[in-house]
Amino acid sequence: MKAPVWAVLRRLSDGGVHSGERLAEELGCSRASVNARIQALADGYQLRIDRVRGQGYRLLSPIDWLDAAAIQAGAPAGVRVEVVEETASTNSDMLARAAAGEASGLARLAESQTAGRGRFGRRWLAPLGGGLTFSLLWRFECGVGQLSGLSLVVGVALTRVLNRLGAPVRLKWPNDLLLGERKLAGILIELAGDALGPSAVVIGVGLNLLPAGDVGQPAAALREAGVTVSRNVLAAALLTELAVALGQFADEGFAPFQAEWQHWHAWQDEPVVVAPMQGEALAGLALGIDAQGALRLLTSEGERSVHAGEVSLRRLV
16 A cells, blocks of 8 residues: 555544545645545455545544554563554565564564465455554574474464453464354464574464455454454553563473463364375374374374474364
8 A cells, every 4th residue: 555545544544524625635635636545445455435425534444553652562571563554474574684683572563464474375364454463573592493383382372362351262273263163363483594593483473353354264353252452452462472482482392382272272182184285185083282283183093193384274074
């Protein structure tokens, strides 16, 4: 979204009625330009903007804007917060920053991502103002081979916060948070570093607060669980819990998180199928996870351990 369009949206975001004449005066442009920018918002971001005859324009769903200072005030020591209006991908941004030597603990949140992605390169879609999309850079002294189970640790941290807020969120191995049977949030972990260490990790999180529309799979929204917390308060709470969990993981590894992840496991003892990117699918009962975070799958030929990698997990119906 171009800067002039953002300027219009910022003024409309309080939900009040704003005249085209006043908007043009404030923005130093013509009324025709204001109308074009509002049309671009409605078309490009599926925003509902009401045109009130003789009065002006009104955004029907006011936006709770991200505020870096407000989030920083609630974030823990060692975490630095920045907010951007639009970027291609916060994960891509942070990988570049990590390569340039950025210190551990930087969190980057975006109002809009034009090329946000999840696992397997799938696109992550969220309505403007209707979700949280952010990436956190965290550095470890160990090598990437010793970070097994990290995505599960992140899932535990997020689930703790959301359950405290009253949302009955559960975990789906290895990277998803579910509300009922639908996806509420996803985690994308990207690693860089040496086999012996140190390692740089970019933790990407996408969380739906409002319904996301047609995203190609059943999706849930936090609002459906009756949770209406401010995005800034929620972001600070998630970053705080993540910092605690990542610090413990660095000191003690995955073992302390195994039982808690198991407690939140959505599909415990349910029939599932593991589908690799290549090769044959594997069906069995999901028994939970082992001490390294691998899925324990009871098949017709006995128990198997499945590591995350390039695999997809589905309930078997």
